[in-house]
Amino acid sequence: MLQPLRRRVFPLLLGSLFLGALACQSSVRNVRADGASPVTVLRGARVIDGSGGPPLENAVIVIEGTNIREVGPVDRVVVPASARVIELEGKTVLPGLISNHSHLGMTDGTSAGGQHYQRDNIARQLRQFEAYGVTTVTSLGFNMPLLYELQQEVEQGTLPGASILGADGSIGHPSGAPPVKAVGGQLQRPGSVEEARAAVREVASRRPKGLLKIWVDDFNGTLPGKMPPEMYTAIIDEAHRHGVRVAAHVHYLEDARRLVAAGVDILAHGVRDQEVDESFVRAMKTHGTWYIPTLGLNETFYIFAERPEWMAEPFFRHAVQPALAQQLDDPAWRASVLQDGKTAPVNKRALEFNLKNVKALHDAGVRIGFGTDSGATPLRIPGFAEHRELKLLTQAGLTPLQALHLATGSAAELLGLQDRGLIAPGRRADLLVVQGDPSKDIADLERIEAVWHRGRQVSGAPTDFTP
Ligand SMILES: [Zn+2]
Structure with missing residues (x-):
């Protein structure tokens, strides 16, 4: 049932994988003047990537600047030594x-x-x-x-x-x-x-x-x-x-x-x-x-x-x-x-x-x-x-x-946007970190622990928000 939509998303995914590969090659020289790494790694979470496909368990997301550089299983993605690593075992990460x-x-x-x-x-x-x-x-x-x-x-x-x-x-x-x-x-x-x-x-x-x-x-x-x-x-x-x-x-x-x-x-x-x-x-x-x-x-x-x-x-x-x-x-x-x-x-x-x-x-x-x-x-x-x-x-x-x-x-x-909506290389790091597994129970999506927008954590739980 989901096939026609997924077929359309897939070429975009391939396109951004290509961009991601380019980003990997150029990242070594991309260290800030103050010595701090511009790379953040979210490690150990379940990833629902937004394509409609099944979640990826125990995943690593590499964020560089405002965008996602790489995403994959924990044993296949190399975590840069200088990266700031955030451990997210037991959590789920989804696109904003x-x-x-x-x-x-x-x-x-x-x-x-x-x-x-x-x-x-x-x-x-x-x-x-x-x-x-x-x-x-x-x-x-x-x-x-x-x-x-x-x-x-x-x-x-x-x-x-x-x-x-x-x-x-x-x-x-x-x-x-x-x-x-x-x-x-x-x-x-x-x-x-x-x-x-x-x-x-x-x-x-x-x-x-x-x-x-x-x-x-x-x-x-x-x-x-x-x-x-x-x-x-x-x-x-x-x-x-x-x-x-x-x-x-x-x-x-x-x-x-x-x-x-x-x-x-x-x-x-x-x-x-x-x-x-x-x-x-x-x-x-x-x-x-x-x-x-x-x-x-x-x-x-x-x-x-x-x-x-x-x-x-x-x-x-x-x-x-x-x-x-x-x-x-x-x-x-x-x-x-x-x-x-x-x-x-x-x-x-x-x-x-x-x-x-x-x-x-x-x-x-x-x-x-x-x-x-x-x-x-x-x-x-x-x-x-x-x-x-x-x-x-x-x-x-x-x-x-x-x-x-x-x-x-x-x-x-x-909206014709190819820069967000998926957790994939080259896309913006607009992300939700939630407790539980919303792919099993959609109510878990309310259990937001962090919201990331353009590569930065911008808020915690919605209960920290005052309208
Ligand atoms: Zn209206």
Whole structure:
């Protein structure tokens, strides 16, 4: 079932093995002036490399600078004499998680809206993502030029937190989705096909070969308008002329079907109104369309009011800002969610379809990414949402290794990133060190002991993090 995806990852692996071999040859002269070795070795852990393959027991990872130089069994990898060695027996090391669908600067505490697109707020969210093991986050829409400033600062090492990718432009409908209070240039709502094409050209002029987000949904019939096929067909056509990829918010199968036929690159949510059928599966495969299920999204509408046991655990509490914690602990708020009689059943049904559909599409070999829509509303909690999503993927019937593959190697592939997502020579040393074995029990992924980002340990357990 995993074969088609793994076949695509494999040539990348071979490519980076080659790079790794080159790095080995040149490493001898790469000793710092102060005599300290720039090489760090993680020894003795089980390695889940992000390709979907079985874990490698008792492994050695050699890190040089920001990247992985070598990985292999303990008896086959030569540990440089000058290396700093960290013993990790009994632990598991995995690639840092990559989110393909999150949002930055759209919430603060219990409040949502474009007014929160502020440096300090986004910086806080980036630190939270990273503390929970999400080392790369895609802000899929509502972005402003500030994103690129912060992106650069993270890459230069002057701003701590997750690495950023983003959809530059966002195009919605004048009387339809998204039902969000956007500010400044976060969102355009063109009224005609020509205006839509112009909006795409503007995005492309800023970020050629970038990513563009559109919305095709009426939010369960609550919005009067929905972007018509002629408009998104024109948007996709114009985007592709400029090398820009298009990610579409969807909910309904029929919209997803038309979007795929129109050449959309990424479905940014799962199909949640009915089961997908054979012709849809075939179209997804023929077009090579990516699918980001965002299973946890619908759950956020009711799960916190139901107060499952995990809400008392430090792993959850440390991801929740004080104002939000107060709301979640308020019995009146919980009662208001549960008593409305519609929210919970509607979203439970959507989640059920989403679970079934991701399993069917995954089994059929459709390309599947990883995302949660974290940060879009206060209840889609950065970092925590990604761990919840992995659990839901296993609930859908994927094995823990398959779920982890989506959140690492596959998520990198969706973004066209060949520098991360796998533990392989030449890739970035973005790593999670966890207790236990998440390939057997996905819950062990929460037992984070250390997060590494670009070759450096940047945090310990998420419970050291204060939101
Ligand atoms: Zn979103």
